[in-house]
Amino acid sequence: xxxxxxxxxARPEKLLAPVLSAFWxxxxxxxxxxxxxxxxxxxxxxxxxxxxxxLIAYVKESGLRGRGGAGFPTGMKWQFIxxxxxxxxxxxxxxxxxxxxxxxxxxxxxxxxHSLIExxxxxxxxxxxQHAFIYLRGEVVPVLRRLHEAVREAYAAGYLGRNILGxxxxxxxxxxxxxxxxxxxxxxxxxxxxxxxxxxxxxxPPFPAVAGLYACPTVVNNVESIASVPAILQRGKEWFTSLxxxxxxxxxxxxxxGHVASPxxxxxxxxxxxxxxxxxxxxxxxxxxxxxxxPGGSSTPMFTDEHLDVPLDYEGVGAAGSMLGTKALQCxxxxxxxxxxxxxxxxxxxxxxCGKCTPCRExxxxxxxxxxxxxxxxxxxxxxxxxNDIADNINGKSFCALGDGAASPIFSxxxxxxDEYEQHITGKGCPFDPAKSTAWADNHKEVTA
Amino acid sequence: xxxxxSLGMPQLPAPPYPQDVRARLEEDAREIIARYPGSRxxxxxxxxLVQSEEGHVTRTGMQFCADMLGLTTAEVxxxxxxxxxxxxxxxxxxxxxxxxxxxxxxxxxDAIFExxxxxxxxxxxxTTEDGRITLExxxxxxxxxxxxxxxxxWEFFDNQTPESAKKMVDDLRAGRTVEPTxxxxxxxxxxxxxxxxxxxxxRPGAVEATGGAGPASLVGLRLAKGEAxxxxxxxxxxxxxxxxxx
Numbered sequence: 001x002x003x004x005x006x007x008x009x010a011r012p013e014k015l016l017a018p019v020l021s022a023f024w025x026x027x028x029x030x031x032x033x034x035x036x037x038x039x040x041x042x043x044x045x046x047x048x049x050x051x052x053x054x055l056i057a058y059v060k061e062s063g064l065r066g067r068g069g070a071g072f073p074t075g076m077k078w079q080f081i082x083x084x085x086x087x088x089x090x091x092x093x094x095x096x097x098x099x100x101x102x103x104x105x106x107x108x109x110x111x112x113x114h115s116l117i118e119x120x121x122x123x124x125x126x127x128x129x130q131h132a133f134i135y136l137r138g139e140v141v142p143v144l145r146r147l148h149e150a151v152r153e154a155y156a157a158g159y160l161g162r163n164i165l166g167x168x169x170x171x172x173x174x175x176x177x178x179x180x181x182x183x184x185x186x187x188x189x190x191x192x193x194x195x196x197x198x199x200x201x202x203x204x205p206p207f208p209a210v211a212g213l214y215a216c217p218t219v220v221n222n223v224e225s226i227a228s229v230p231a232i233l234q235r236g237k238e239w240f241t242s243l244x245x246x247x248x249x250x251x252x253x254x255x256x257x258g259h260v261a262s263p264x265x266x267x268x269x270x271x272x273x274x275x276x277x278x279x280x281x282x283x284x285x286x287x288x289x290x291x292x293x294x295p296g297g298s299s300t301p302m303f304t305d306e307h308l309d310v311p312l313d314y315e316g317v318g319a320a321g322s323m324l325g326t327k328a329l330q331c332x333x334x335x336x337x338x339x340x341x342x343x344x345x346x347x348x349x350x351x352x353x354c355g356k357c358t359p360c361r362e363x364x365x366x367x368x369x370x371x372x373x374x375x376x377x378x379x380x381x382x383x384x385x386x387x388n389d390i391a392d393n394i395n396g397k398s399f400c401a402l403g404d405g406a407a408s409p410i411f412s413x414x415x416x417x418x419d420e421y422e423q424h425i426t427g428k429g430c431p432f433d434p435a436k437s438t439a440w441a442d443n444h445k446e447v448t449a
Numbered sequence: 450x451x452x453x454x455s456l457g458m459p460q461l462p463a464p465p466y467p468q469d470v471r472a473r474l475e476e477d478a479r480e481i482i483a484r485y486p487g488s489r490x491x492x493x494x495x496x497x498l499v500q501s502e503e504g505h506v507t508r509t510g511m512q513f514c515a516d517m518l519g520l521t522t523a524e525v526x527x528x529x530x531x532x533x534x535x536x537x538x539x540x541x542x543x544x545x546x547x548x549x550x551x552x553x554x555x556x557x558x559d560a561i562f563e564x565x566x567x568x569x570x571x572x573x574x575x576t577t578e579d580g581r582i583t584l585e586x587x588x589x590x591x592x593x594x595x596x597x598x599x600x601x602x603w604e605f606f607d608n609q610t611p612e613s614a615k616k617m618v619d620d621l622r623a624g625r626t627v628e629p630t631x632x633x634x635x636x637x638x639x640x641x642x643x644x645x646x647x648x649x650x651x652r653p654g655a656v657e658a659t660g661g662a663g664p665a666s667l668v669g670l671r672l673a674k675g676e677a678x679x680x681x682x683x684x685x686x687x688x689x690x691x692x693x694x695x
Contacts, residue, residue, distance in 0.1 A: 264668030
């Protein structure tokens, strides 16, 4: 073992690698001035010195994969855009962060919006787009405010608009606030919504790369994916691939939440484990133990304390039967009723189902009916197989991934916690006290005050 | 929702906006439409715009959107009813949304919501008699590391307790200035809707209010820099109420 590795073991926090979050603690971190003081817009200058095709190849070789959930290689997405087709090309940034548990893009945009804007200009240069859009969920006005301001600053400084940095590149950037619909995080529903329609997913093919926004070639990328590009250009693809694992290179934001001692954002190379993150951050809240957790939001099958050492990269999580998703590590301790948790998630999917396809619209509705009955002690044993059966009729048979996501917590909770469901049925009710799960449950001082 | 659907006589055409209001809104609408290669893309921001005029999306507002964009009112209504941020009826000046998605609910969001309902004497999606507050439960708002979260006019109130939330709504009803943990001092729901329509908040200090990243956003960075080894101090849970609004 090398000295460096020993040091890492002794100080687990050395496993972290703040890049996007590196100067969030600086005064006025959201301003152009602070960004420029921290290598801001240097990656763009390097990108503009390359040809667009070389730039696409470079991002492809870096191995950057989508940070929005699916993990599709970003450079390859850019390469799919047909060139010389005479049509306008569009870049649409998916900032509709709404997956339960996911909370990385919103703090990123609040503290460092220019990293996204720089990435957008680079991506537009690569795919020959002159108009980009940021589709931000509407329910985050503080972030919208800072995006408005950052875009204004970037135009004033010549990073957006006509003839950017004298390169001849023109890019218009429009910030578009959504209006409250989880489904718009699905890229084709997002495009319909951006066109002023109900946010319902489209049939594919054609894929957005061929017929996206206004039926023109369109790249849809997650905020974190695009915001990661400037650092790759500035520090080099070799630096990027030196982080993370072979198939999942680079750094990413892990969002720790729930019954942990220190919830928050932890930027680290891909492949870190939940055990390492908990070890360095103080573990679960005192006196409690981990019961179940999600690796990447509620749509990714849940894990238990058996999975603490699963490497949190695309392959590692996949091999363990779940998905890396958005790296939203929601941790629940032994006070939490898994039936209550799954019921609430399922109510969410039923509420957010757009209604376009039958398996999802009807299936989520009936899942909620069964789960509410079980939680209230009115269930029967046959309901458990029925839950599995309905989830099976949604999973893979729906129009888009919302349906698959709705099935995930059902399958995984029945796999790991079937006995707890049975307990609700035989005991005719929930054996848990929700008061013990609250953030203030162990705060005795406050209770007596 | 079905109880709100009118099955009665067909309605007369929506009354138009007064001329001066229409002239002002037309100017705003043209600015919104100019942002997009296709005019229909302006529909969502324009629905936010008409909401900023009357506090909810009225038939007059939908007719206005249809006129400006060359759509039918049926097309506009189809969109307006799809998205949860558009209100269909008059509501309060401050929209208090308690996150009751799984993580916030478990961490105390359910308890906060129940206590606020009792404290304000209203149910989900109902408005207090003084017209100040509309209470509702909301879905995950991308702030799970600050759970339980309450949003007021879509500004973040992090790490809430029943006590802090009750104090906050009392302050709002008493007309005291209320500041979020992340975001700008509260403006009215109508003013918020105008920002959502894409018109930047012009109030001095609004962009920089509450500083850079919130405390939870910084825990990883501080740890990596060797600062704050005792992370228990990062989150003084439930002490949000301690920041005096006066």
